[in-house]
Amino acid sequence: MSGGGRWRSLWPVAVLLALLAVPRLDLQIPVIFDGPLNSPGTLQLLAVGFALGIAALSYNLLFGFTGVLSFGHALFFGTGVYLPTIAMRQWEWALGPAIAFALLGSLVLASAVGVLAFRTHGVYFAMVTLAFAQAGAVIVGKNVGELTGGEEGLSLPFRRLPKWMVGVVNTDNLYWLTLATLIAVYLVALRLVTSPTGRVWLGIRENERRVEMLGLRPFPFKLLAFVLSGLLATVAGIVYLFLVGGATPRAVSAEFTVTLLLMVIIGGSGSLWGPVAGALLYHYLNVRLTVWAGSDVVADLPALLRQPLRDPLFIFGIIFVLLVLFFPRGLAGAFVGRRLRPFGRSLGGAVPATPIGRSEELDR
Amino acid sequence: MRRDSGEETPVSLPSNPASPAPDTRPPAPIIETRGLSLRFGGATIVDDVSFGVPEGMFVSIIGPNGAGKTSLFNLISGLYRPSTGQVLLQGRDVTALPPFARVRQGLGRSFQLTTIFPGIPTLENARLAAQAGASGNFAFWRSAAANRAAGERAAWALETVGLRGRERVLAGSLAHGDKRKLELALLICTEPSVLLLDEPTAGVSAEEVPVMLDVIRRIRKVEGKTILMVEHKMDVVHDLSDRVAVLANGALVAYDEPDAVMADPFVRSAYLGVA
Ligand SMILES: Nc1ncnc2c1ncn2[C@@H]1O[C@H](COP(=O)(O)OP(=O)(O)OP(=O)(O)O)[C@@H](O)[C@H]1O
Ligand SMILES: [Mg+2]
Numbered sequence: 001m002s003g004g005g006r007w008r009s010l011w012p013v014a015v016l017l018a019l020l021a022v023p024r025l026d027l028q029i030p031v032i033f034d035g036p037l038n039s040p041g042t043l044q045l046l047a048v049g050f051a052l053g054i055a056a057l058s059y060n061l062l063f064g065f066t067g068v069l070s071f072g073h074a075l076f077f078g079t080g081v082y083l084p085t086i087a088m089r090q091w092e093w094a095l096g097p098a099i100a101f102a103l104l105g106s107l108v109l110a111s112a113v114g115v116l117a118f119r120t121h122g123v124y125f126a127m128v129t130l131a132f133a134q135a136g137a138v139i140v141g142k143n144v145g146e147l148t149g150g151e152e153g154l155s156l157p158f159r160r161l162p163k164w165m166v167g168v169v170n171t172d173n174l175y176w177l178t179l180a181t182l183i184a185v186y187l188v189a190l191r192l193v194t195s196p197t198g199r200v201w202l203g204i205r206e207n208e209r210r211v212e213m214l215g216l217r218p219f220p221f222k223l224l225a226f227v228l229s230g231l232l233a234t235v236a237g238i239v240y241l242f243l244v245g246g247a248t249p250r251a252v253s254a255e256f257t258v259t260l261l262l263m264v265i266i267g268g269s270g271s272l273w274g275p276v277a278g279a280l281l282y283h284y285l286n287v288r289l290t291v292w293a294g295s296d297v298v299a300d301l302p303a304l305l306r307q308p309l310r311d312p313l314f315i316f317g318i319i320f321v322l323l324v325l326f327f328p329r330g331l332a333g334a335f336v337g338r339r340l341r342p343f344g345r346s347l348g349g350a351v352p353a354t355p356i357g358r359s360e361e362l363d364r
Numbered sequence: 365m366r367r368d369s370g371e372e373t374p375v376s377l378p379s380n381p382a383s384p385a386p387d388t389r390p391p392a393p394i395i396e397t398r399g400l401s402l403r404f405g406g407a408t409i410v411d412d413v414s415f416g417v418p419e420g421m422f423v424s425i426i427g428p429n430g431a432g433k434t435s436l437f438n439l440i441s442g443l444y445r446p447s448t449g450q451v452l453l454q455g456r457d458v459t460a461l462p463p464f465a466r467v468r469q470g471l472g473r474s475f476q477l478t479t480i481f482p483g484i485p486t487l488e489n490a491r492l493a494a495q496a497g498a499s500g501n502f503a504f505w506r507s508a509a510a511n512r513a514a515g516e517r518a519a520w521a522l523e524t525v526g527l528r529g530r531e532r533v534l535a536g537s538l539a540h541g542d543k544r545k546l547e548l549a550l551l552i553c554t555e556p557s558v559l560l561l562d563e564p565t566a567g568v569s570a571e572e573v574p575v576m577l578d579v580i581r582r583i584r585k586v587e588g589k590t591i592l593m594v595e596h597k598m599d600v601v602h603d604l605s606d607r608v609a610v611l612a613n614g615a616l617v618a619y620d621e622p623d624a625v626m627a628d629p630f631v632r633s634a635y636l637g638v639a
Contacts, residue, residue: 207480221501
């Protein structure tokens with residue numbers, strides 16, 4: 001136990017050091033990555049994965065740690081993608097104010113949506129958040145006020161960014177920026193879930209009625225979870241924007257929220273790092289399966305196999321079903337196994353997740 | 365006996381809680397209902413129930429299945445809104461207050477169907493309950509573990525109900541009897557002055573029942589709490605109660621000392637199944 005315990009507490013540090021070193025590692029990993037580790041392509045692949053990881057982590061504060069299913073999360077990610085772009089391109093703001101504008105906008109938007117949506121519960125709540133997200137998607141897609149660029153989107157005015165953030169040669173800087181943001185958000189989330197408020201969130205997830213009968217009004221706690229997770233999603237949107245260099249309507253689509261939900265489920269909703277791993281895996285497969293589907297290996301297969309395998313979504317579907325079948329508690333659940341670590345000590349891991357639909361008064 | 369002449373509530377009350385009560389009068393009820401009724405559609409679930417419980421008293425509520433005992437608790441704790449009537453807690457009308465606000469004023473309740481946090485460890489269940497009773501629940505920048513007082517209170521509550529050694533077990537994987545004990549522990553963590561216990565021994569195995577009763581006795585003796593308990597086991601009721609209230613079809617048909625209630629021929633034949 002003691003040796004294993006030491007290793008358990010050391011491995012996150014080891015993984016972190018390795019990730020920090022990636023831009024300086026001129027290593028070929030055949031099959032997994034096309035270029036060497038420090039090639040811009042590989043760094044970009046990983047960094048976008050980190051940005052999506054932040055988004056998934058933020059979503060999981062709400063879904064996994066408070067037991068609230070929202071279909072409106074893309075709205076706040078989209079806020080992080082669109083508001084700075086609009087502020088810098090259309091109004092010629094500097095980078096700093098543009099970022100502050102996005103965070104403030106997200107705060108206001110999440111508070112408003114939360115106050116209205118939390119008048120309902122469960123599926124109805126999910127539907128109300130979906131309605132708001134759709135409204136956001138329509139506003140963006142229809143190019144309301146000639147601000148958003150409509151279906152084409154809007155590219156970031158690079159001259160408004162510091163030089164170290166611009167260009168393929170600086171991919172390593174963006175990689176580090178994104179990784180540092182991920183670490184910061186992770187630490188913030190860790191504090192949140194181990195705080196008194198985080199305990200109340202878990203209580204709400206487990207049994208809202210009992211929380212109420214302990215003398216606490218659930219609403220402000222749920223609203224706080226909603227606003228904070230929305231704010232962190234906006235942070236994810238901002239770093240994502242820097243990586244992809246522009247805003248496209250996909251960032252505010254309900255489809256993106258569902259993608260986040262998949263990442264969380266793949267990674268495991270009971271842990272903080274699980275969804276990050278889920279996001280990395282999802283993004284990696286999404287990119288690589290497209291490459292793989294178009295490769296010669298697939299082209300040489302008999303038609304019966306070739307046609308479905310040509311479609312990355314088909315392969316992804318199979319992988320997803322297998323993951324859910326064999327790791328019902330996600331990657332994090334598989335990693336931690338059946339043994340549950342004591343509560344406060346783990347790095348935010350191993351708070352067992354509650355499957356959707358499980359409700360109060362389950363044992364009679 | 366059952367609503368004797370002139371006296372609506374057998375334990376009478378000075379109407380103004382602010383005025384110092386003269387020594388001759390019984391103490392003001394800490395909890396009181398006035399003409400409390402609940403109707404769903406055409407059915408009357410709780411029918412014009414008026415009674416008061418003085419501080420420190422142990423009152424058992426008995427009555428056949430479906431008599432409205434749980435519904436009465438739901439009205440008192442605020443989970444249901446009454447069709448008519450009032451609920452008073454420490455002399456104040458709390459009828460319009462939501463459940464959490466009543467808990468803040470000193471009310472605590474356990475449920476007939478165990479209502480705990482199944483997916484988190486037993487100690488964390490109790491710690492959350494202890495933390496909820498204090499302030500600082502919105503301090504999302506602080507560490508929950510740093511709240512030593514909550515930790516100590518949680519440990520004390522688990523010790524009191526006899527769950528020591530089970531701290532790290534997920535509450536959902538506890539044995540049924542232990543879940544019922546945990547429910548009691550959550551309750552005492554919030555330091556209520558009035559406890560509503562809805563069949564605390566329901567589904568508890570025969571050898572575990574005395575343990576549960578012992579816990580309840582200790583809460584009462586050591587802490588001097590006011591307790592209202594729904595219970596079917598008549599020996600338990602007789603043993604613990606200062607007063608027994610009998611509900612039938614939602615109405616309060618008797619409210620008196622245990623011996624008097626059990627001697628009443630009407631209660632004996634209709635509700636205790638004794639010829
Ligand atoms: N929310 C509700 N809607 C409709 N009817 C209800 C509701 N709650 C309770 N009832 C009805 O009210 C009556 C009293 O129920 P209640 O649960 O209060 O009885 P009880 O005395 O606690 O019974 P038991 O001993 O079985 O626990 C029952 O007939 C029940 O069906
Ligand atoms: Mg009942």
